[in-house]
Amino acid sequence: MNRATGGAISRAAHIAQSIGDVLSTRIGTRVMRREYGSLLPDLVDHPANDATRIRAYAATALALMTWEPRIMVQRIQLQGATLQGKAVIDIECILVDTNEPLNLSVPLQLGGSL
Template sequence: MAGIDQTTLRAIDGWDHVQQSIRDILTTKIGSRIMRREYGSSVPDLIGRPATSETIVKIYAATALALSQWEPRFEIEGVSVEGGSAGVVAIQIVGKYKGETVEGRIAMEA
């Protein structure tokens, strides 16, 4: 599948397109898309909460659930969360794309 890069407006395909899709899924709040209210993840609701172990586990679960539901080209194998300064959180994902192990990183602000 091919598409357009949301930042550069250039054509993208392969893993680049999947990463963009993953970023879109994880940063879209469930209920925010008109005509597709179920699309997205609950990750945006969790970012900005105190970084307790409970919140981190909820981010892991929300990430895995959303990607397994909305991105069939990617088979998730692992998730980690890094807290940064000024309310920025980075979600690191590892999984399989076309049989190859790949990694991605999505930074999100509270």
């Protein structure tokens, strides 16, 4: 189900929606499920260098391995973040139950907005 409209969506769209939620949720902020989320929002104010990019990949992989059991991640590519905290993450993965490849491009809102 699409969380914005309540309408039906495809399986791939639901997985992308779930990934966006997991990655943009700061750990410790979800009531009754404090461990849910990722470390990605904590990296928003870090310098845009190679070390931060590696931390972002690690935070993404760890969160998806923990919270999205429907996929097995094979490749993560972070597309440039803007000053408003918007970024796009491209994920190549395999659906666990069917072994089919799936490529997703997930928009993230990690910081404030203007």
